[in-house]
Amino acid sequence: MFDLSDLGRLRGIGLSPALMAAFIQELQQTALPCAEPALLRVTEVQREGLTLHDGVQPLPARLLPAVRLQLGAEGDAIACGDWVLAERNALGEWWVAHRLHPVNQLARRLHDGRDKVERVVIVSNVDTALLVMGLDLDYSPRRLERYLALVRMAGVAPVVVLTKKDLCPAAEERLLEVQALLPPGAVAVAVNALGEEPRQALAPWLQPGQTLVLLGSSGAGKSTLTNALLAAPVQDTGANRAGDNRGRHTTTVRSLHATAEGACIIDTPGLRTLRLDGDAQALGAVFEDIARLAPLCRFRDCRHEAEPGCAVREGVEAQRLRNFHKLEREARRDTLTALERRAQMQTWKQRSRAAKLRMGDKRGG
Numbered sequence: 063m064f065d066l067s068d069l070g071r072l073r074g075i076g077l078s079p080a081l082m083a084a085f086i087q088e089l090q091q092t093a094l095p096c097a098e099p100a101l102l103r104v105t106e107v108q109r110e111g112l113t114l115h116d117g118v119q120p121l122p123a124r125l126l127p128a129v130r131l132q133l134g135a136e137g138d139a140i141a142c143g144d145w146v147l148a149e150r151n152a153l154g155e156w157w158v159a160h161r162l163h164p165v166n167q168l169a170r171r172l173h174d175g176r177d178k179v180e181r182v183v184i185v186s187n188v189d190t191a192l193l194v195m196g197l198d199l200d201y202s203p204r205r206l207e208r209y210l211a212l213v214r215m216a217g218v219a220p221v222v223v224l225t226k227k228d229l230c231p232a233a234e235e236r237l238l239e240v241q242a243l244l245p246p247g248a249v250a251v252a253v254n255a256l257g258e259e260p261r262q263a264l265a266p267w268l269q270p271g272q273t274l275v276l277l278g279s280s281g282a283g284k285s286t287l288t289n290a291l292l293a294a295p296v297q298d299t300g301a302n303r304a305g306d307n308r309g310r311h312t313t314t315v316r317s318l319h320a321t322a323e324g325a326c327i328i329d330t331p332g333l334r335t336l337r338l339d340g341d342a343q344a345l346g347a348v349f350e351d352i353a354r355l356a357p358l359c360r361f362r363d364c365r366h367e368a369e370p371g372c373a374v375r376e377g378v379e380a381q382r383l384r385n386f387h388k389l390e391r392e393a394r395r396d397t398l399t400a401l402e403r404r405a406q407m408q409t410w411k412q413r414s415r416a417a418k419l420r421m422g423d424k425r426g427g
């Protein structure tokens with residue numbers, strides 16, 4: 063179906079074997095939208111057009127209206143990181159004919175006045191989110207909890223990178239403090255982002271075909287870290303745009319950088335201001351300690367605020383609980399549109415069905 067010689071190139075812009083397998087499966091169930099589709103990755107979304115990448119060069123493209131309409135009807139949109147099938151017409155213009163199902167999406171909520179919330183997809187198909195936080199004044203376990211929750215609700219694996227280790231005498235203690243906030247299996251590292259350290263410390267997440275995004279406040283060290291991980295330093299990421307491809311081997315689209323190891327980093331402005339998409343229910347699930355203790359509260363519907371006999375207030379650090387409540391309020395305040403609410407009910411139902419099945423398994427075995 064595809065030219066296999068393309069696959070090596072696509073690997074360099076994030077095509078993993080797992081993604082490829084998912085796409086093949088999807089395409090076995092879908093009629094091919096065009097005769098000779100090329101598999102390409104979206105590296106930038108503009109108001110009118112898109113930039114696609116074939117692993118060698120950026121290609122300006124447009125979305126076929128039918129594709130836009132269909133995505134819109136599903137409350138979805140094309141985003142940086144998406145994989146698509148596109149075809150070139152007789153005029154040499156690229157048109158996107160099909161968007162392949164993303165394995166995950168980081169989305170953001172925008173409030174439009176009082177009662178309308180818009181979901182904006184920022185990036186798709188991400189393997190790892192590097193949560194970047196400086197060990198200087200930027201250091202805030204509460205903010206980190208927020209990032210961890212938001213990223214995990216989107217199904218993206220977090221790795222915490224504490225930068226400016228060289229400037230912080232308490233680096234080791236803070237690393238321990240952060241490790242205590244992590245879900246099982248997640249990792250935090252402390253580095254001096256100005257040196258070679260990041261590449262070694264992050265090697266497990268930089269395998270060829272991996273896609274990473276960096277999240278963190280301004281000044282946390284995201285650009286410094288990106289430069290430390292890239293095949294060749296990008297002097298000024300902002301100046302390195304699509305038109306500047308001077309035949310270099312590495313990708314030169316502004317928002318997608320290849321690392322020395324063959325992973326790719328997506329850097330998109332949308333990720334810099336963060337109010338990620340998520341609901342209160344899902345939030346509860348990613349604060350595992352709270353979820354674990356809640357059934358032990360005296361009242362079934364305990365909100366862990368002022369109720370007597372609250373096991374959560376007893377067992378969870380006050381600041382962490384306060385932060386949880388804050389995030390929860392935020393998630394609730396994001397009033398959902400009717401459409402979103404229906405979609406959400408559907409996932410909740412599926413989830414609780416799956417959970418019941420799991421419980422049944424446990425009891426049975």
Ligand SMILES: Nc1nc2c(ncn2[C@@H]2O[C@H](COP(=O)(O)OP(=O)(O)OP(=O)(O)O)[C@@H](O)[C@H]2O)c(=O)[nH]1
Nearest residue numbers: 225226227253254255256280281282283284285286
């Ligand atoms: N000493 C030291 N300085 C660092 C380290 N990481 C980043 N810096 C410095 O911190 C400043 C901010 O780093 P940037 O990489 O620009 O931060 P950023 O997260 O990209 O910031 P925005 O682009 O505003 O989002 C720069 O002056 C870096 O040189 C580190 O590990 N050690």
Ligand SMILES: [Zn+2]
Nearest residue numbers: 359364366372
């Ligand atoms: Zn309680």
